[in-house]
Amino acid sequence: MRRWIALHPTVPAIVYFVAAVVWIAASDRLAQRMWPDPDAFARVQTLKGWAFVAFSALLIATTSLRQQRLRQRLEHEKQAAEERALGGLPGATRAPRRAREGRRTRPRPRRR
Numbered sequence: 001m002r003r004w005i006a007l008h009p010t011v012p013a014i015v016y017f018v019a020a021v022v023w024i025a026a027s028d029r030l031a032q033r034m035w036p037d038p039d040a041f042a043r044v045q046t047l048k049g050w051a052f053v054a055f056s057a058l059l060i061a062t063t064s065l066r067q068q069r070l071r072q073r074l075e076h077e078k079q080a081a082e083e084r085a086l087g088g089l090p091g092a093t094r095a096p097r098r099a100r101e102g103r104r105t106r107p108r109p110r111r112r
Contacts, residue, residue, distance in 0.1 A: 012063065023052065 027048055035041045 016059070020052075020056075 028045075031044045031048060032041060035044050
């Protein structure tokens with residue numbers, strides 16, 4: 001069950017949504033108490049917004065890199081498992097990459 005939660009794509013989105021709502025609501029109240037002057041409060045709101053956008057971009061980049069590395073690792077493990085499975089069979093060879101990916105292996109004839 002825990003693995004499903006970790007891998008389900010909606011979980012990070014829901015966590016991000018809840019954390020963002022709490023951050024916005026709490027930081028607005030705190031900023032309003034600390035800077036009662038409307039001009040100062042407006043500047044703080046702008047800075048707070050920029051910080052939120054920067055944090056979000058960093059979070060998205062980090063998550064994307066992590067997913068890319070995970071996909072590469074899984075592909076490498078899959079290829080290694082295929083090679084191990086075929087390694088014990090006499091005369092077995094791996095299909096060309098194009099064939100494994102479902103693409104045509106022969107060139108198309110030219111039309112005249």
